[in-house]
Amino acid sequence: MPPEALISDEAFIKGCAAIGAGLAVGLAGIGAGAGESGIGAAAVGAIAEDRGFLGLGLLFTVIPETIVIFGLVISFILMFAYG
Amino acid sequence: MLKPEKMVKVSLVGPIDYFEKVSDTLYELNLLHIERPVEDEYFKLGQPFEKASWISRNLVQLRSILSYLKLDPTKFIPRRKYRIEEITAELDKKLEEYRNEIGVRIDRIKSANERIRSLEDELRIIEPLKVLGIPPRLLKDYKTIRAFVGFIKGDPTERIREVTADFEVFIKEFEKEYITAVFVRKELEEEVFRVLQEFGFREITVPDIEDYDERIKEIQEEITRLRDEITKLESEIEEVKSKEAELMLAVEEYLSMELEKSELPLESLVSRYAFIIVGYVPEKNFDEFKSRIEKETDGRVVVEKIGGGSSNKEEFNPPTKLKNPKGIRNYEILSTTYAIPKYHEIDPTVIMAAFFTFFFGLMLGDVGYGLLILILSLYLKRVFKTEGWQRLLNIGIYCGISSIVFGFIYGEYFGPFVVPGIEKPAEAHFAGDALYALYAFNHHHPIFDRVEEFGVKALLFITLAIGMFKMLWAFALGFRNVYVEHGFKEAMLEKGCWFIGVLGLVCIILGFSYNLGIFTSPPPDGFGRILPDNLYVFGPYTVEQAREVPLPIPVLVKGWRVGVNVFYLAALPLIVIWFIIFLKAEIPKMGAMGVIMGVELLTWFGQIMSYARLLAIGLSSVYIAFVINYLGLKMGTPPGIAILPLAIIIMLIGHTVNLLLGILDPGLQSLRLHYVEYFTKFFEGGGILYKPFGRIKRFLE
Numbered sequence: 001m002p003p004e005a006l007i008s009d010e011a012f013i014k015g016c017a018a019i020g021a022g023l024a025v026g027l028a029g030i031g032a033g034a035g036e037s038g039i040g041a042a043a044v045g046a047i048a049e050d051r052g053f054l055g056l057g058l059l060f061t062v063i064p065e066t067i068v069i070f071g072l073v074i075s076f077i078l079m080f081a082y083g
Numbered sequence: 084m085l086k087p088e089k090m091v092k093v094s095l096v097g098p099i100d101y102f103e104k105v106s107d108t109l110y111e112l113n114l115l116h117i118e119r120p121v122e123d124e125y126f127k128l129g130q131p132f133e134k135a136s137w138i139s140r141n142l143v144q145l146r147s148i149l150s151y152l153k154l155d156p157t158k159f160i161p162r163r164k165y166r167i168e169e170i171t172a173e174l175d176k177k178l179e180e181y182r183n184e185i186g187v188r189i190d191r192i193k194s195a196n197e198r199i200r201s202l203e204d205e206l207r208i209i210e211p212l213k214v215l216g217i218p219p220r221l222l223k224d225y226k227t228i229r230a231f232v233g234f235i236k237g238d239p240t241e242r243i244r245e246v247t248a249d250f251e252v253f254i255k256e257f258e259k260e261y262i263t264a265v266f267v268r269k270e271l272e273e274e275v276f277r278v279l280q281e282f283g284f285r286e287i288t289v290p291d292i293e294d295y296d297e298r299i300k301e302i303q304e305e306i307t308r309l310r311d312e313i314t315k316l317e318s319e320i321e322e323v324k325s326k327e328a329e330l331m332l333a334v335e336e337y338l339s340m341e342l343e344k345s346e347l348p349l350e351s352l353v354s355r356y357a358f359i360i361v362g363y364v365p366e367k368n369f370d371e372f373k374s375r376i377e378k379e380t381d382g383r384v385v386v387e388k389i390g391g392g393s394s395n396k397e398e399f400n401p402p403t404k405l406k407n408p409k410g411i412r413n414y415e416i417l418s419t420t421y422a423i424p425k426y427h428e429i430d431p432t433v434i435m436a437a438f439f440t441f442f443f444g445l446m447l448g449d450v451g452y453g454l455l456i457l458i459l460s461l462y463l464k465r466v467f468k469t470e471g472w473q474r475l476l477n478i479g480i481y482c483g484i485s486s487i488v489f490g491f492i493y494g495e496y497f498g499p500f501v502v503p504g505i506e507k508p509a510e511a512h513f514a515g516d517a518l519y520a521l522y523a524f525n526h527h528h529p530i531f532d533r534v535e536e537f538g539v540k541a542l543l544f545i546t547l548a549i550g551m552f553k554m555l556w557a558f559a560l561g562f563r564n565v566y567v568e569h570g571f572k573e574a575m576l577e578k579g580c581w582f583i584g585v586l587g588l589v590c591i592i593l594g595f596s597y598n599l600g601i602f603t604s605p606p607p608d609g610f611g612r613i614l615p616d617n618l619y620v621f622g623p624y625t626v627e628q629a630r631e632v633p634l635p636i637p638v639l640v641k642g643w644r645v646g647v648n649v650f651y652l653a654a655l656p657l658i659v660i661w662f663i664i665f666l667k668a669e670i671p672k673m674g675a676m677g678v679i680m681g682v683e684l685l686t687w688f689g690q691i692m693s694y695a696r697l698l699a700i701g702l703s704s705v706y707i708a709f710v711i712n713y714l715g716l717k718m719g720t721p722p723g724i725a726i727l728p729l730a731i732i733i734m735l736i737g738h739t740v741n742l743l744l745g746i747l748d749p750g751l752q753s754l755r756l757h758y759v760e761y762f763t764k765f766f767e768g769g770g771i772l773y774k775p776f777g778r779i780k781r782f783l784e
Contacts, residue, residue: 055420059758062751066689069696076543080536 017082021075028071035064084408084433087426088773089366090401094359095376097384102358103132106347108379110340113777114372116402117350117362126359129348138345141178142338148185149335152324156332156781160468164784165333177334184323188316195309202302208287209302211262213295214255222264222289229272231265231279233286239265242278247271333782340778347776361389362776363401401426404773411436413477421758422768428564431766438553439478439753444485446701446749448533449708451497452742453486482750494522494529497738498708502534512712513734534705542698544596550694551589553761554687558582561765576668578764580661585687587657592691594650690760696752704745711737
């Protein structure tokens with residue numbers, strides 16, 4: 001005989017969705033951070049050589065940020081669908 | 084606006100006697116972009132006019148003086164301008180004066196500095212010797228004894244004793260090392276030296292002086308005297324600088340102009356009796372250009388249009404002169420950072436100007452921050468006068484205004500005043516009640532509430548819609564650019580195919596959104612009501628039945644039905660057409676591998692998604708602002724009245740940081756949305772910027 005559920009199915013799904021949404025943003029953030037670290041280091045090096053590179057360097061650095069946006073969109077969809 | 088200025092290719096041919104006259108006239112007209120010529124059998128590149136060497140000699144001297152005075156012609160803002168006659172009248176006298184007044188003084192400063200350096204070096208040797216406490220004359224070598232004097236890392240006494248018993252060591256600590264004097268017999272010189280080297284011995288030359296203290300005093304006196312002299316010379320130079328700065332820069336400008344004029348032959352072809360210059364002139368200025376040159380030379384120099392239009396494409400490679408209205412010209416620094424458009428390409432500055440400002444406001448959207456950006460830009464405009472800064476700050480002004488407009492729509496003034504989960508506006512915002520009253524016209528709600536769940540959902544869809552729209556637009560522009568250069572078939576295969584593919588993707592996204600209920604669910608009560616409901620709601624579709632037909636995927640959760648709707652139905656043929664055209668384009672190039680390249684369609688999907696950052700960046704700044712306000716209010720209002728000052732500090736620092744983030748992030752992300760997601764579809768760049776022969780005078784009238 002299955003043990004009696006402590007929470008309802010609906011609450012369980014909601015909870016899982018919330019965790020999933022958090023993971024989506026958090027893991028994507030870690031990934032993007034790892035990507036940006038290399039670019040950022042190189043960009044700072046280039047800027048040290050030539051100040052004129054500042055704008056372009058900053059721009060290159062934010063390119064991997066798209067990944068976080070994907071994570072965020074996923075988390076939004078999860079929250080809209082289940083939250 | 085979207086097209087660069089129209090150019091014509093012209094040639095100037097005339098007798099060589101008129102060359103200097105033509106050079107003067109061209110320089111004054113400041114219209115001709117000269118094309119670098121290629122030598123042939125009869126026509127060779129010319130030599131600079133005779134006066135060039137005299138000018139360049141003087142210019143080098145003057146520039147070295149200017150650089151010493153830190154007078155940068157590009158940054159200095161002149162208080163008055165000079166007429167050319169004023170300069171030419173006393174050019175020689177002034178140049179002589181600068182050489183004598185400033186050049187000589189600079190030389191004296193330099194030699195004084197050198198003397199100070201060598202004195203300081205001497206001081207660095209004398210000081211440790213003084214610590215050792217042996218008079219200098221005793222440290223010199225003797226007839227039979229060798230004296231080693233220098234720095235050492237440790238005490239060598241024990242090791243020397245292994246070599247000989249007949250020696251004397253004096254050692255004293257000096258800074259992090261020791262200073263030592265070792266006396267040994269001349270015969271043992273080499274062996275002892277080897278021992279000393281083990282301890283990192285560095286020998287110093289003992290100066291020929293009598294007494295340390297006396298010499299140190301002498302040196303210090305001389306250094307002080309030299310320093311005084313330098314200060315005096317510098318203040319004299321400074322005096323001349325403050326009096327003559329404008330004139331000096333004007334002379335520099337005059338000489339540079341003359342030099343550029345006299346170097347024109349390097350960019351033109353000459354024979355024994357004639358010269359040819361080839362270049363580009365804006366079409367609208369051609370008549371003026373022609374008549375002016377011919378008038379100045381009594382018709383002896385002939386100006387003619389050559390090639391041009393479609394006749395000879397390879398030879399016709401004009402420079403790009405961007406042509407934008409005044410306000411939009413500011414944005415050229417943003418668009419040309421990516422690339423300079425080719426002559427035949429579309430110049431995207433106008434599009435960028437509109438969307439950059441729009442995106443910035445859409446992301447930041449806060450009346451308070453917007454006002455601060457506006458005020459800051461207006462203030463900094465008075466401080467930074469160079470052209471680049473002025474343009475950037477003008478963009479700042481536009482972006483500030485855009486933020487204010489969106490801030491009013493979002494109802495944010497240093498943060499939102501209506502936040503879900505918080506009952507009273509006064510608890511969410513320090514001026515909550517006032518704002519609540521202000522929005523009475525809209526049932527006390529912002530016009531569009533982006534912190535409310537429906538607002539987030541709607542804005543997410545709106546941002547994606549902007550993404551889809553811009554993606555399609557970019558491919559359409561790309562189609563146009565390829566069509567102009569290579570014809571319809573190429574354009575269809577390269578860009579048109581992706582246009583159709585992305586259109587299919589758009590339909591899929593719309594279908595998905597429809598199934599999520601984005602078009603059909605009305606906004607909840609309390610959401611902004613000033614706009615008619617159907618702005619958010621496209622209204623029920625006649626495909627209600629189609630939506631009920633489930634795909635063979637299990638229905639996940641109530642409320643999210645996976646069903647076929649009209650958008651999915653439209654997407655199917657589009658994707659099929661895209662794939663067929665795509666294969667037609669790729670298979671001849673890549674073979675069977677080409678099929679796999681179809682995955683690239685997913686990249687475009689990712690790029691559409693990427694526009695969701697318009698929502699995400701904004702939301703993060705809203706919540707930071709809210710948290711700062713909330714913290715401040717909780718700390719500052721009773722019963723916590725005692726820590727009101729701390730609350731104010733937190734709010735000040737918090738909002739400053741958020742403002743900085745709010746300038747940097749929306750600015751960068753907005754740029755990125757253009758550079759990465761938009762320009763790559765149609766903007767190749769690689770044009771040459773139009774640089775006419777001549778200059779805009781800054782110090783001369």
